[in-house]
Structures are given as structure tokens and as C-alpha cells.
Amino acid sequence: AKALKSAALFHDAYYKPWYDDNEERSAELFEQNSQNLSTELRHEIVSIILSTKNHSAPQNSLSEIFCRCDKHIVSNGTFNELIEWEHGVFKEFQCYDYSRYKSKRLEFLSSQITIYPERETILQLLMEYVEQRTIVVGIYPGSFNPFHKGHLNVLEKAEKIFDKVIVAQGINPEKQDERRPLSDYASLQWRQTEQYGGLLNDFIESMDSSLSPTIIRGLRNGDDLDYEVNQLRFMEDMKSGIKMIFILCDKEFDHISSSALKNLERIRVGLSHKYIPE
Numbered sequence: 001a002k003a004l005k006s007a008a009l010f011h012d013a014y015y016k017p018w019y020d021d022n023e024e025r026s027a028e029l030f031e032q033n034s035q036n037l038s039t040e041l042r043h044e045i046v047s048i049i050l051s052t053k054n055h056s057a058p059q060n061s062l063s064e065i066f067c068r069c070d071k072h073i074v075s076n077g078t079f080n081e082l083i084e085w086e087h088g089v090f091k092e093f094q095c096y097d098y099s100r101y102k103s104k105r106l107e108f109l110s111s112q113i114t115i116y117p118e119r120e121t122i123l124q125l126l127m128e129y130v131e132q133r134t135i136v137v138g139i140y141p142g143s144f145n146p147f148h149k150g151h152l153n154v155l156e157k158a159e160k161i162f163d164k165v166i167v168a169q170g171i172n173p174e175k176q177d178e179r180r181p182l183s184d185y186a187s188l189q190w191r192q193t194e195q196y197g198g199l200l201n202d203f204i205e206s207m208d209s210s211l212s213p214t215i216i217r218g219l220r221n222g223d224d225l226d227y228e229v230n231q232l233r234f235m236e237d238m239k240s241g242i243k244m245i246f247i248l249c250d251k252e253f254d255h256i257s258s259s260a261l262k263n264l265e266r267i268r269v270g271l272s273h274k275y276i277p278e
Helices: 002-010 022-032 039-051 061-070 072-076 079-092 098-115 117-132 149-158 200-205 222-238 258-267
Strands: 137-142 164-171 193-197 214-219 244-248
Touching: 002 022, 002 039, 002 061, 022 039, 039 061, 061 072, 072 079, 072 117, 079 098, 079 117, 098 117, 137 149, 137 200, 149 164, 149 214, 149 244, 164 200, 193 200, 200 222, 214 222, 222 244
Parallel strands: 137 164, 137 214, 164 193, 214 244
Antiparallel strands: none
């Protein structure tokens, strides 16, 4: 029982969807925090944690029990529970392009039918749901130079409206200013980030046509609204049917702008750090 409880506590202690060694890192973290346990017990727990990497070859009876528990939703979940699970997994893998996510997700679910043939009907229904589901996507574009807490505030509000929000950083190739890649921000690592040059309209047209994204623009005040409406009119001249929503940031962030933060840095390095998400 102690081995199973320890494995349950540590088996996902370290987890990032884009890493392929999460189980090894979690096992290492366990070993760093288990010096008071016997060597035999520690090895047993490490074996259980590592067995969850592919669930295909449990090394002992406890590993087999743990793997069954870890995949209980697949082997025993109702259809409503599977749908809820699917929504959770979809959110977990937000950093990936949706077409890639859907392809890999269907591949995984298909493999589970081979392992659990008695669940073929319900898993096929789940695959049909994934295949036919229409997600509501928002595109949050900007220079984000730098990405600050006001941007994050708008992004978090947008994620309550849309199934998925893609943060798109516009790059002007004629400007050689150094900017921090969005993927470097810890708060954005779990989200899909893209870069584009040229017109935003062209970037949107290059995306999966089935997504039909809505543009998200953050506002601090009425001046921002006047500017954004003017930009929208230009975009509508070039392409009809543009969808855009405006999201007002909270008052505590309405004084923050990227240009102001760059000016602070010119005065003294580090002055802008309090306005940048960790």
C-alpha cells in the first residue's frame, strides 16, 4: 500500500506535454525525496512510476495494479466521463496545433481499442466525437514586445470565452529590435504561440480553414478602442467576414503598455520586471 501511495503521489510530479521523459524525471524527483526508505522499497516505487510511460509491460504485480488504476477512465469510464476526460486532455495539450492534437489523439484512442476490445463501441463513439467536434478558436495577435501582465489578463479572459486561444506575435522583418520569444515566458509555455510577418489577414488565411478563428484585441481605454476600430475597418476592406472581439483589461493593468516598459528599461535595467509575468 505504501508503494502504491508513493507512486500515486510522484508518478506525475514532473509533467510537461512536450517532454518525452516525464516519468524518468518524476522517478528521479521521488528518489531525491525518499532517502529515508529502504533501497528495496525505493526500487519498487521507481519501477511503478516508470511503468506508466507506456503501460504496456508492467514489471511486477504492483505495477500492473497501478497501470490499471492509471487507465481506469479508458477501461471503465462512462461516455459522459470520457467526454469530460477528453475536454481535460484537450486543454492539457493547448500548446500544440489542433490538427496535430486531433491526429495524435485519434491514433491513441484507436490503440486503446486493441488493448480493450470489450470497449470498442464506446471508444469508437469517443473517436467520432473527437473527429467531428468543432472548437471555437481565438487569435490573440500583437507585437508583445514585451509580453506583460496586461496581455496575460486579456488572454485569461479570452480563454473563458474560447475553447482555444492562439497567441500570435507579429514580426516586422525591417525592424531588427530584439524581442523575447513568446515560448520563453513560463505563463505561455502551455499555450500555442506562433509568429507571423506581414498582414494578420494572410496569417489567418494560412491556418486550418475549419477553425474560422476570431481575432481578440485587448483594450485599456477609449483611445485603444478608436485605434482598434480603425484597424478593423482596414482589415474588412481587404477581407470580408472578419470576426473580432474587444476585451477590456482589468483596471489594475490599464496603465501598462509595452512601449512604457521599454522606456522604463532605458532609464534603468530591471524597472519593468514587476510588470512581466514570471
